[in-house]
Amino acid sequence: MELLSATLARVKPSPTIAVTTKAAELKAAGRDVIGLGAGEPDFDTPQNIKEAAISAINSGKTKYTAVDGIPELKQAICDKFKRDNGLTYTPSQVSVGTGGKQILYNALMATLNPGEEVVIPAPYWVSYPDMVLLAGGEPVIATATLEQDFKLTPEALEAAITPKTKWFIFNSPSNPTGAGYDRDELKALTDVLMRHPHVWVMTDDMYEHLAYDDFTFCTPAEVEPGLFDRTLTVNGVSKAYAMTGWRIGYAAGPEKLIAAMRKIQSQSTSNPCSVSQWAAVEALNGPQDYIASNNEIFVRRRNLVVEMLSAIDGVTCPTPEGAFYVYPSIAGLIGKTSAGGAKITDDESFAAALLEEAGVAVVFGAAFGLSPNFRVSYATSDTALKEACTRIQTFCAGLTD
Numbered sequence: 001m002e003l004l005s006a007t008l009a010r011v012k013p014s015p016t017i018a019v020t021t022k023a024a025e026l027k028a029a030g031r032d033v034i035g036l037g038a039g040e041p042d043f044d045t046p047q048n049i050k051e052a053a054i055s056a057i058n059s060g061k062t063k064y065t066a067v068d069g070i071p072e073l074k075q076a077i078c079d080k081f082k083r084d085n086g087l088t089y090t091p092s093q094v095s096v097g098t099g100g101k102q103i104l105y106n107a108l109m110a111t112l113n114p115g116e117e118v119v120i121p122a123p124y125w126v127s128y129p130d131m132v133l134l135a136g137g138e139p140v141i142a143t144a145t146l147e148q149d150f151k152l153t154p155e156a157l158e159a160a161i162t163p164k165t166k167w168f169i170f171n172s173p174s175n176p177t178g179a180g181y182d183r184d185e186l187k188a189l190t191d192v193l194m195r196h197p198h199v200w201v202m203t204d205d206m207y208e209h210l211a212y213d214d215f216t217f218c219t220p221a222e223v224e225p226g227l228f229d230r231t232l233t234v235n236g237v238s239k240a241y242a243m244t245g246w247r248i249g250y251a252a253g254p255e256k257l258i259a260a261m262r263k264i265q266s267q268s269t270s271n272p273c274s275v276s277q278w279a280a281v282e283a284l285n286g287p288q289d290y291i292a293s294n295n296e297i298f299v300r301r302r303n304l305v306v307e308m309l310s311a312i313d314g315v316t317c318p319t320p321e322g323a324f325y326v327y328p329s330i331a332g333l334i335g336k337t338s339a340g341g342a343k344i345t346d347d348e349s350f351a352a353a354l355l356e357e358a359g360v361a362v363v364f365g366a367a368f369g370l371s372p373n374f375r376v377s378y379a380t381s382d383t384a385l386k387e388a389c390t391r392i393q394t395f396c397a398g399l400t401d
């Protein structure tokens with residue numbers, strides 16, 4: 001009998017984690033590598049949040065908790081949804097998990113039957129299609145090109161929906177493109193969804209607070225209250241509060257769905273870390289001013305990267321509205337050969353040669369479902385970004401026909 005399950009054969013390991021691991025291995029082996037692969041802020045977790053965790057430890061809040069979150073955190077989440085998004089939820093409509101990742105996974109596991117479809121706009125966060133496959137469903141990819149600013153059109157959404165569609169996964173600002181949908185663009189999509197009452201909406205708002213210039217974040221249930229009863233609004237503390245390692249994510253939605261997610265969690269991880277939950281209470285209830293100062297830094301870095309990459313012949317790098325990624329196209333470089341003799345046939349060979357010859361780790365676009373592109377995470381120091389972009393410029397200048 002085969003040891004590994006047939007379901008496992010349907011999925012691949014996370015390519016972003018693979019790039020980060022490869023860069024770390026090369027560094028450990030003494031190579032001079034700049035990693036632009038990781039999806040996490042380089043800022044430290046704010047002190048008030050750390051102190052809340054320390055005080056939780058000191059006061060013995062170190063035991064199992066309620067499966068899907070302590071009441072204090074659920075209340076803080078309800079307050080956050082009211083304050084930031086104008087959405088009214090009660091604690092029984094809230095689920096807290098070990099990162100937004102577990103929340104998304106629980107929701108898909110709790111709802112998908114074999115053959116049911118999930119519409120995922122591409123470029124997508126790498127985990128969506130594989131989570132859908134793990135849960136037994138079928139990902140249906142609806143592509144948004146660079147010419148469309150990486151934003152799905154209502155026509156493309158309409159065309160992707162079938163009677164078997166269970167979920168539409170929405171992510172704005174987006175990982176990997178940073179593209180953010182404004183209210184009108186989102187309303188055009190929610191209008192389509194209103195015509196298909198069997199489709200549920202899973203909105204991944206993880207980058208809500210990382211919104212720049214005059215872009216204003218909005219979420220589907222806020223833009224179209226008619227979708228409230230079939231929307232799961234997912235968020236977390238990882239990105240806005242520099243808390244990736246604490247592993248706290250959350251969602252709010254209809255009670256029946258939240259209860260089903262609780263059932264999965266009760267038979268897998270039991271509850272998210274008690275200490276991290278207390279830290280998340282402080283993150284959501286405490287001062288929010290450092291988000292704006294962090295965003296000033298992110299904007300400066302985004303502008304630096306966009307400017308330096310746009311200066312390269314054969315590379316097109318749009319300016320995104322949010323998150324901490326850019327997603328340049330290398331269409332103009334395909335077919336060329338690197339100074340080290342590597343043939344650039346696609347974005348995967350580009351990223352491999354860039355790492356090998358220039359010591360810069362980026363994630364190739366095929367991993368996110370749109371080629372030929374690559375993703376740069378600019379959540380790293382200005383110095384590292386400048387050096388990395390200079391290396392990318394030099395590498396590209398060395399390409400020959």
Ligand SMILES: Cc1ncc(COP(=O)(O)O)c(C=O)c1O
Nearest residue numbers: 039099100101125175236238249
């Ligand atoms: C779009 C998106 N959603 C969800 C997550 C999961 O975040 P976490 O599990 O740290 O809450 C990430 C992390 O990279 C992400 O980029």
